Amino acid sequence: MTEEIIIAGFGGQGVLSMGKILAYSGVMQNKEVSWMPSYGPEMRGGTANVTVIVSDERISSPILNAFDTAIILNQQSMDKFEKTVKPGGLLIYDPNGITHHPTRKDINIYSIEAADEAGKLGLSKVFNMIVLGGFLHLKPLVAPEFIHKGLEKSLPARHHKLIPDNERAIDIGKGLLKPLQVLN
Amino acid sequence: MGELRLMKGNEAVAEAAIRAGCDGYFGYPITPQSEIMEYLMSEKPYETTGMVVLQAESEVASINMLYGGAGTGKRVMTSSSSPGISLMQEGISYMAGAELPALLVNVVRGGPGLGTIQPSQADYFQSVKGGGHGDYKIIVLAPASVQEMADFAKLGFELAFKYRTPVMIQSDGAIGQMMEKVELFDPIPRRTEEELIAQCPWAATGKPKNRDHIIITSLDLDPAGQERVNLKLQAKYRQIEEKEVLFEEISCEDAEYVFVAFGLSARICQKSIDMARAQGIKVGLFRPITLYPFPTKQIAALAKKVKGMLVVEMNAGQMIEDVKLSAGCSVKIEHYGRFGGIIPAPDEVVRALEKQIIGG
Numbered sequence: 001m002t003e004e005i006i007i008a009g010f011g012g013q014g015v016l017s018m019g020k021i022l023a024y025s026g027v028m029q030n031k032e033v034s035w036m037p038s039y040g041p042e043m044r045g046g047t048a049n050v051t052v053i054v055s056d057e058r059i060s061s062p063i064l065n066a067f068d069t070a071i072i073l074n075q076q077s078m079d080k081f082e083k084t085v086k087p088g089g090l091l092i093y094d095p096n097g098i099t100h101h102p103t104r105k106d107i108n109i110y111s112i113e114a115a116d117e118a119g120k121l122g123l124s125k126v127f128n129m130i131v132l133g134g135f136l137h138l139k140p141l142v143a144p145e146f147i148h149k150g151l152e153k154s155l156p157a158r159h160h161k162l163i164p165d166n167e168r169a170i171d172i173g174k175g176l177l178k179p180l181q182v183l184n
Numbered sequence: 185m186g187e188l189r190l191m192k193g194n195e196a197v198a199e200a201a202i203r204a205g206c207d208g209y210f211g212y213p214i215t216p217q218s219e220i221m222e223y224l225m226s227e228k229p230y231e232t233t234g235m236v237v238l239q240a241e242s243e244v245a246s247i248n249m250l251y252g253g254a255g256t257g258k259r260v261m262t263s264s265s266s267p268g269i270s271l272m273q274e275g276i277s278y279m280a281g282a283e284l285p286a287l288l289v290n291v292v293r294g295g296p297g298l299g300t301i302q303p304s305q306a307d308y309f310q311s312v313k314g315g316g317h318g319d320y321k322i323i324v325l326a327p328a329s330v331q332e333m334a335d336f337a338k339l340g341f342e343l344a345f346k347y348r349t350p351v352m353i354q355s356d357g358a359i360g361q362m363m364e365k366v367e368l369f370d371p372i373p374r375r376t377e378e379e380l381i382a383q384c385p386w387a388a389t390g391k392p393k394n395r396d397h398i399i400i401t402s403l404d405l406d407p408a409g410q411e412r413v414n415l416k417l418q419a420k421y422r423q424i425e426e427k428e429v430l431f432e433e434i435s436c437e438d439a440e441y442v443f444v445a446f447g448l449s450a451r452i453c454q455k456s457i458d459m460a461r462a463q464g465i466k467v468g469l470f471r472p473i474t475l476y477p478f479p480t481k482q483i484a485a486l487a488k489k490v491k492g493m494l495v496v497e498m499n500a501g502q503m504i505e506d507v508k509l510s511a512g513c514s515v516k517i518e519h520y521g522r523f524g525g526i527i528p529a530p531d532e533v534v535r536a537l538e539k540q541i542i543g544g
Binding site: 033063065 | 188189190358361362363364365448451452454455456457458527529530531
């Protein structure tokens, strides 16, 4: 099993940390992982993206231009990454702020209104974990106990008090997915 | 099994240096390698192992601090990225001349000039062909993963002291910035003064009454003396070329074609192999791990077995010169490169193989 994922949105949405928590959970389950961020001028322009690969085998290229899953959190990222999903692959997006919705006919598409829900529940800090929860519901790459360990490892000790909120957010995410196009 | 962590390449090389018993780090910040010193400063090894971590006033100062530290037999290291490594070349040549061991890390970015902060492999010539003046070589290790960033810090110190030579880890911005699973080796204690004096009789550790002064220098104004220095260096390089070559072959057993690539390019080629083999193209990968000493004999042997070689590099064609010198004219050898911080995609490399080697 190898899952190649792009996570993309604005800087500050927790794109890189979502990827890191997923990758660290994979390490805890002794899977091979790679986490390749955009950095430098691209990041300083306000958008952020990260390629995460979780695999049972040695990972070849950490840099990819086609993905099994795209998790998209703003319009620029939709414009850039909708076309990079492999046929039959998965696109998950938060419709908040999206004006041009995805139009591909050959991929599975789900929306997740994570920003809205996070705002309502006062969980804005863990908005990214709601999205991750939705993704893990569709693709259970790592078991929940390893997600817990991944959170412990990737959050600094002073933020460990937020782990219950993070786990609650992951649970909430599972219920927020809306299937928009599901291929047979 | 050692401790498992998810780390950036830059963090892994820094943690591994502490664990390898490094005595001192001297450096100056530059993207994309600043996390090396940031990690060392946050880990504060000066409070645990006693390792010095110092931000120097410049790259020139850093490399000369290394000269001083190495001259006393200490395990010392620096790191920088391409423009900063250019500034260090004078010091590296002096260290090679004075036979001083040290670990240098170059997290390469696109050039020439100030260039870009994105990953590149355009410093191959500088590292391998002697970026400074004089007839010298340094051992160059090319990691292709975060794990190797950690492992090569330890190996680098071992080779540096075995041969009394600077050793460079030539990485790139992507391997420095990306995170992967790392299994960390158990810490090796820093050497005590007594151990150091016993293991490094050449080091300037203070003059006891029963021996002469030890003078660390790269200067000998007598040409006959300077020729002897050169002959000694050349004999050492022949020994390194004989004993220290490292390489990896992937899917080469039945290969009709091979990619030759190091570092990040080799990782990309592994994906290209999967894609090409799915189309029925029998391609493998030859990955030099030591760029100096270069795996000349192994490339020569491989060249006799295959129909063509595509050298894939993130530069305009540098390692291809060594591949051609190794292989001779026995087989078709072409180069595919991207420059200035652009990383080739795996499918792009397959198309280059089809166009330049198979169809060409």
